[in-house]
Amino acid sequence: MGSISGGKQNLIIVSNRLPLSVKRVDGSFQSSLSSGGLVTSLAGLTKSTQFQWFGWPGLEVRDLGDREEVSKSLEAHNAIPIFLDSTLAHEHYNGFSNRILWPILHYQSGVTFDDTPWQAYKRVNELFADAIVESAESGTLIWVHDYHLMLLPELLRHRLKQQGKACAIGFSLHTPFPAGDFWRNLPVRKHLIEGLLSSDLIGFHTDEYKQNFIDTCASLLDARTEIPNQIQYKNRLVCTNKFIVGIDPQKFTDTLQTPKVQDRIRTLKERYKGVKVIVGVDRLDHIKGLTQKLSGFDTFLDDHPELQNKVVLIQVAVPSREDVKEYQDLERDLCTMAGKINGKHATPEGTPLLYMHRSVPFAELTALYSVADVCLLTSTRDGMNLVAFEYVACQEERHGVLVLSEFAGASSFMSEGSISFHPANTTEMSEAIFKAITLDPSERKSKYEYLRNFVNENTR
Ligand SMILES: O=P(O)(O)OC[C@H]1O[C@H](O[C@H]2O[C@H](CO)[C@@H](O)[C@H](O)[C@H]2O)[C@H](O)[C@@H](O)[C@@H]1O
Ligand SMILES: O=c1ccn([C@@H]2O[C@H](COP(=O)(O)OP(=O)(O)O)[C@@H](O)[C@H]2O)c(=O)[nH]1
16 A cells, blocks of 8 residues: 555554464463564565554463563564453454455355354454554554454544544455455445445455445445545545555565575475476465365376476465364365375375475575475465565576466466466366476566566565
């Protein structure tokens, strides 16, 4: 959201997840960088802009002394924790945000609405509003992020008015916004849309998501939407727009040049001499199409026996939302599939699939991106997908090929420089992989240059 972040105003950023997640280790508190694209996309802002970042610290802290200790440790990063008791946090984050709202935003069917998590969602949005209004002054710009906090703009607007404070409110959605019929599945859909419409500006990753939202406002609330990018509702004018979220490519270039990463790259190159390396890095989430990816790779191995022992897929599946049953089931399914694929295609020389269910340190991630000939991303739906950007940022030398699902938001901007496919079509995926590993160097170079320019031009 360039226009919001560029100024020197007093800025408050709000998201459910803080850039650092806190854990209790042997009685004391340790914080580590949070996973996921929201943090990656906003972390780059710290270079140019000063702001306070409000969010949930990721664990329950009851004792007041402990709360002070956690707050102090986060203060150095301008992060301000909003403490929630564990049942409330669980119902808000796992129960409503990730079991109900997230699947609907990503076109998944079979979602069951439940009132208890919805009440928790409302309560958490209220607690966030209380904390933020206390810190905001007139003139502060409040920039709210993502689906966990859709009611927040309305709650803020109300409280700010009561306290006589005038603040602009921006909202960025990091997920898709689905076409009308999907949104209708949600019985509380009106409350959420009305909550958002108290913003001054609402940002989406693509024009499609933006237009779906505008159409929903017209059909659900009878809002006036004749003027492009504007929604008139209850005497307020709300602007909407597309803002391309991105990464800080320099961070990758700098890390790649460190001796430690250069050393690691040499080791990996030696290990995979004569082998085409395909990399996948995804949170372990249904939307990333990981079962589809493994099926597509299996088909590819069936289709190309001549490539036995000459191709490897290194798949990093970053643990995510592990308290949600659907995520636990997916993890079990993936483990089984990975075992079956290796059982079927392994030879005494090795296995074609390396499935890693853990997060990887940043230096290792950059080395992996750098040695991979192909990056395979198979999202069934995905707000943007910053892994696609990160892979490109690490491919200056190799000009590796991005094989990108047409359903990732990133595909709206990167399809010209990548190989696009439908993730549910295993034959198409197999052909896309084959095309990527056999693409001639001049085509690789021109695709890469297209993507490099895009990534370098959209750095936040
Ligand atoms: O906070 P978590 O539950 O651990 O999940 C991590 C983040 O996942 C989602 O990320 C989205 O934002 C990215 C950046 O805009 C985008 O590239 C990606 O397609 C989205 O899935 C979620 O929207 C974030 O709130 C989470 O923090
Ligand atoms: O072990 C890892 C591997 C990757 N990532 C990062 O997670 C982010 C994933 O963002 P993306 O937009 O692709 O998807 P999201 O997970 O937000 O849905 C990227 O910045 C990755 O570098 C991470 O935090 N831990």
